[in-house]
Amino acid sequence: MKLSVVNTGYFKLDGGAMFGVVPKKLWIKTNEPDQNNLCSWAMRSLLIENGDKLILIDTGIGNKQTDKFFSHYHLHGEDSLQSSITKSGYSLNDVTDVILTHLHFDHCGGAVKWKNNDRKILEPVFKNATYWSNKNHWDWAMKPNPREKASFLSNNISPIEESGQLKFIKRRGQLTKDIFQNMDIFFADGHTESQMIPIINYNGQKIAFMADLLPSVGHIPLPYVMGYDTRPLKTLKEKSIFLELALKNNYLLYLQHDPINESCQLQSTEKGIRLKSTHPLTEFL
Numbered sequence: 001m002k003l004s005v006v007n008t009g010y011f012k013l014d015g016g017a018m019f020g021v022v023p024k025k026l027w028i029k030t031n032e033p034d035q036n037n038l039c040s041w042a043m044r045s046l047l048i049e050n051g052d053k054l055i056l057i058d059t060g061i062g063n064k065q066t067d068k069f070f071s072h073y074h075l076h077g078e079d080s081l082q083s084s085i086t087k088s089g090y091s092l093n094d095v096t097d098v099i100l101t102h103l104h105f106d107h108c109g110g111a112v113k114w115k116n117n118d119r120k121i122l123e124p125v126f127k128n129a130t131y132w133s134n135k136n137h138w139d140w141a142m143k144p145n146p147r148e149k150a151s152f153l154s155n156n157i158s159p160i161e162e163s164g165q166l167k168f169i170k171r172r173g174q175l176t177k178d179i180f181q182n183m184d185i186f187f188a189d190g191h192t193e194s195q196m197i198p199i200i201n202y203n204g205q206k207i208a209f210m211a212d213l214l215p216s217v218g219h220i221p222l223p224y225v226m227g228y229d230t231r232p233l234k235t236l237k238e239k240s241i242f243l244e245l246a247l248k249n250n251y252l253l254y255l256q257h258d259p260i261n262e263s264c265q266l267q268s269t270e271k272g273i274r275l276k277s278t279h280p281l282t283e284f285l
Contacts, residue, residue: 190235
């Protein structure tokens with residue numbers, strides 16, 4: 001098995017929205033905002049070569065939306081989905097499977113592109129890949145609630161199904177084992193319905209792709225829950241369960257949105273579960 005970090009660039013979101021009810025004087029310790037109270041966040045994907053499969057987890061924001069749309073998110077950084085995959089030694093056509101943790105635009109936007117410059121026809125970026133979601137979340141995204149409607153963009157989602165490349169992972173309890181060889185899925189419903197947290201068994205080390213269950217090291221304390229979450233009390237419970245699981249089994253947590261830290265490990269303290277250490281993923285490969 002081979003793992004490769006796929007950096008797709010950075011964007012900005014309001015610091016208060018990212019930390020919910022947590023006061024700014026606390027979250028500013030880990031995430032410094034700009035003059036408009038916006039913090040930079042990574043959009044970090046992961047590529048897994050496992051036998052005859054090349055699996056990509058999430059695809060970043062993509063480049064097909066309008067300039068007006070992108071102006072709200074202040075994209076920056078030199079990396080892109082394609083350049084990072086190429087840098088890792090692969091082509092887009094090598095990808096056999098794409099796991100979409102959920103269908104918010106910053107996680108699945110890079111899955112679909114315009115076929116031509118006339119911007120009339122959309123097609124999957126990974127023409128040889130199966131795209132994986134789950135039925136509960138897909139239905140949730142296709143008929144979005146008013147709170148999440150702006151995050152579920154039809155031009156990110158519908159072309160995947162129309163291509164015939166979509167398949168669903170069957171949820172069998174909160175922790176569903178052996179989705180792929182050496183991969184389990186933890187399902188979480190607080191941020192959005194049936195978000196998927198892949199857990200990879202890499203040479204005996206469990207590596208969890210944290211998606212929006214734990215966006216950054218600044219979100220480790222239990223009350224530090226995003227204002228974007230649709231069911232914040234459920235997030236609290238799910239986060240508690242997962243952090244206990246991660247601590248007990250010495251998981252490495254791969255952080256999708258942390259602008260500085262690729263991964264971290266946890267420790268038990270008098271205040272509860274807290275950050276132990278941060279690492280580039282390569283330290284474990």
